[in-house]
Amino acid sequence: MNIVQKVFTTIITLTIMTTIANAGAISGGRDLEDSRDFSFRLTFGQISDFNAAVEETTRKLYDVTGSYWKQDDAESYNLDDFNIGDVHVTIGFSLEKAWRFFTLQMDASMINIESSTVAARNYYISLGDSIEYNGQDYDNLRIAEGDPFDFEINGATIDTKLFLTPFTFRPTDGFRITPLLGIGLFGFAGLYEIDAGKTTGVYPYQDPIEYFAMGGQGSGTMGMGIPEYGGGAEVRFGSDGKVNLVLQGHYMICQYDGSTEFIVSSRHRAKNIDLDHTNMRGRLYLEIPIKNSRSITLGAQYQDIKSTAFISSTATDPEEILEKQERFDKNATFGLTAMQAFVGYTW
Numbered sequence: 001m002n003i004v005q006k007v008f009t010t011i012i013t014l015t016i017m018t019t020i021a022n023a024g025a026i027s028g029g030r031d032l033e034d035s036r037d038f039s040f041r042l043t044f045g046q047i048s049d050f051n052a053a054v055e056e057t058t059r060k061l062y063d064v065t066g067s068y069w070k071q072d073d074a075e076s077y078n079l080d081d082f083n084i085g086d087v088h089v090t091i092g093f094s095l096e097k098a099w100r101f102f103t104l105q106m107d108a109s110m111i112n113i114e115s116s117t118v119a120a121r122n123y124y125i126s127l128g129d130s131i132e133y134n135g136q137d138y139d140n141l142r143i144a145e146g147d148p149f150d151f152e153i154n155g156a157t158i159d160t161k162l163f164l165t166p167f168t169f170r171p172t173d174g175f176r177i178t179p180l181l182g183i184g185l186f187g188f189a190g191l192y193e194i195d196a197g198k199t200t201g202v203y204p205y206q207d208p209i210e211y212f213a214m215g216g217q218g219s220g221t222m223g224m225g226i227p228e229y230g231g232g233a234e235v236r237f238g239s240d241g242k243v244n245l246v247l248q249g250h251y252m253i254c255q256y257d258g259s260t261e262f263i264v265s266s267r268h269r270a271k272n273i274d275l276d277h278t279n280m281r282g283r284l285y286l287e288i289p290i291k292n293s294r295s296i297t298l299g300a301q302y303q304d305i306k307s308t309a310f311i312s313s314t315a316t317d318p319e320e321i322l323e324k325q326e327r328f329d330k331n332a333t334f335g336l337t338a339m340q341a342f343v344g345y346t347w
Contacts, residue, residue, distance in 0.1 A: 029100035030165040041094040041344030049337040053078035056328035083117035128220015131213040142212035155190025176236040187225040228252035249282040277307040297344040
């Protein structure tokens with residue numbers, strides 16, 4: 001158990017223990033101060049420690065056909081191959097709608113990543129849109145070692161949570177704790193473009209042979225969605241109608257072993273995925289009342305997301321493996337740390 005899990009566990013445990021001793025300080029659901037139940041915030045900041053990597057492991061086809069030496073063709077890719085740094089500016093927005101027993105949150109952050117680099121080795125890339133060459137369409141691209149290319153992603157992270165707020169513990173007028181138990185969906189959606197110059201031919205690759213366009217311009221969409229579950233707490237310091245200091249945090253996880261069709265958006269046939277995902281966020285802000293039961297919010301938030309997965313062919317029978325001719329099984333990792341400031345309005 002890491003430090004974040006310990007903090008949330010301690011908060012919830014202390015809340016339950018104090019509840020038993022101070023039953024009169026408990027009210028059902030969330031306190032909706034002055035009927036303020038909707039917040040809109042503009043966020044701006046940066047993503048750091050941004051990383052993504054794919055490591056090919058084994059290809060079942062080679063074991064079935066006895067071509068064991070071909071397992072040495074396995075490759076690995078990470079963001080260094082595309083000269084993508086680990087710090088990127090983000091802008092976005094946050095919405096929060098509170099009811100007495102439920103709270104809905106949605107956070108979206110937009111990011112633009114551009115790169116101009118040179119292939120460190122031969123790259124073989126599957127595309128969403130095909131490249132046309134001599135009247136034929138090719139949905140695979142080969143960038144030869146030493147060739148320059150441009151790469152761009154316009155994407156957004158979308159983080160949606162629905163929390164149960166079973167009760168609020170209020171031992172004094174200026175202190176409240178509301179536990180959060182929730183489910184959610186963390187997703188990424190984006191458009192990418194690759195410009196590897198003029199197409200000069202086609203290249204046979206893989207076993208069985210697939211043809212890759214040698215150079216060209218390709219684009220496509222990418223996306224993933226990871227369901228989550230977990231909990232957290234909201235702690236408020238301040239009396240009704242006064243300035244409140246609010247600490248809000250959650251720790252969400254996903255441990256999943258099943259088909260990729262429930263995780264990613266792709267044209268390729270489904271595979272098995274063994275996924276371990278964590279999503280932790282802490283938010284600290286001032287809620288400053290103005291007039292007509294409305295307020296301004298000023299604050300900052302920190303978020304840390306880490307995912308690891310093993311992606312493998314669903315085929316187990318040798319005849320099925322020969323029929324599907326699937327590529328290498330893979331280990332994949334994804335992670336980012338986000339620091340953002342925000343200004344908002346609550347009514």
